[in-house]
Amino acid sequence: MLSEFELIARYFAGPAQSTVPGATSGVVQGPGDDCAVLAPTPGSQLAVSVDTSLAEVHFPADAPATAIGHRALAVALSDLAAMGARARWCVMAISLPEVDDAWLAGFAEGFHALCRACDVALAGGDVTRGPLSVSVTVHGEIPAGQALSRGGGRAGDVLAVTGALGGGRGGLEAWQAGVRELDDPLLAAYLLPLPRLAAGEALRGLAHCAIDISDGLLVDLDHLCSAGGLGAELDVAALPLSDGLVARLGETGAREAALCGGDDYELLISLPSAQFATARQGLAALDVPLTAIGRLRETPGIAGVDADLLHNGWRHFPGGAS
Ligand code: ADP
Ligand code: MG
Numbered sequence: 001m002l003s004e005f006e007l008i009a010r011y012f013a014g015p016a017q018s019t020v021p022g023a024t025s026g027v028v029q030g031p032g033d034d035c036a037v038l039a040p041t042p043g044s045q046l047a048v049s050v051d052t053s054l055a056e057v058h059f060p061a062d063a064p065a066t067a068i069g070h071r072a073l074a075v076a077l078s079d080l081a082a083m084g085a086r087a088r089w090c091v092m093a094i095s096l097p098e099v100d101d102a103w104l105a106g107f108a109e110g111f112h113a114l115c116r117a118c119d120v121a122l123a124g125g126d127v128t129r130g131p132l133s134v135s136v137t138v139h140g141e142i143p144a145g146q147a148l149s150r151g152g153g154r155a156g157d158v159l160a161v162t163g164a165l166g167g168g169r170g171g172l173e174a175w176q177a178g179v180r181e182l183d184d185p186l187l188a189a190y191l192l193p194l195p196r197l198a199a200g201e202a203l204r205g206l207a208h209c210a211i212d213i214s215d216g217l218l219v220d221l222d223h224l225c226s227a228g229g230l231g232a233e234l235d236v237a238a239l240p241l242s243d244g245l246v247a248r249l250g251e252t253g254a255r256e257a258a259l260c261g262g263d264d265y266e267l268l269i270s271l272p273s274a275q276f277a278t279a280r281q282g283l284a285a286l287d288v289p290l291t292a293i294g295r296l297r298e299t300p301g302i303a304g305v306d307a308d309l310l311h312n313g314w315r316h317f318p319g320g321a322s
Pocket of ligand 2: 127
């Protein structure tokens, strides 16, 4: 059986090198000392966020270990994307019921692969014995004063979302129905979400406000409206639906999943209508669709959505946890 230190050395203490040619990781001291020591870019502000993923609450305990590693990091990085931050470092605390080499190898592979893809360095962490749970703290950088906040929206702004909606919920239902192929688009949306980091950075200076919609579009739109002291009109027919969602959940179910399902790691933004085409083109170059789904308005409340869904959306999908 591996000791805690052997386990860390084998799976988590890889060299912290930037995957971008010519860039440095900014890791002065990585795993192996009492703290990580990091060198932020002069002139930038740090964006910091932590997310805990608990087995059987946030992911199925028997999901592939690679997906658990990927997903725990992805959900944390999504918050950096929503601030328009450039992701740089993470620290990760894992609690494990037992040391299972094959499982750890898979978990580390999923985690490190997403680190490389997003140019994030794992700078340290913690390992304990207990129920399976993974906490990831992420650190990103933003040019001073340019963070995309939730509260910057203005009445008349176009509301827009990246990517497609409902895949998180559709993928959970697919998993529960026995689908296990990770190349199934819905299951991939649920277990292997890709944080919209490049899109978030590209939207700095274009979007007035941004939030990631991990809690579901309606709940997070409500957060965006409250933060800005505004209301919204949604065009529900315009919502971009994930591939395969209508086939799995039907028209009504698909729309409900898009509005209330949660676990969609897309960005909801508002921006002046004159900027929408520029933003859409910029994101298209990154292979990220941007779809207009409504407008912000002075009058509080969310118009355009069935009142039952607005007030009882969570009841349509019991058991959600964030
Ligand atoms: P301490 O007792 O000082 O908290 P630990 O024994 O927990 O130190 O960790 C030893 C070193 O290994 C630290 O530098 C820590 O950051 C690193 N480390 C521990 N767990 C992880 C992990 N899950 N991922 C990356 N590094 C880790
Ligand atoms: Mg420790």
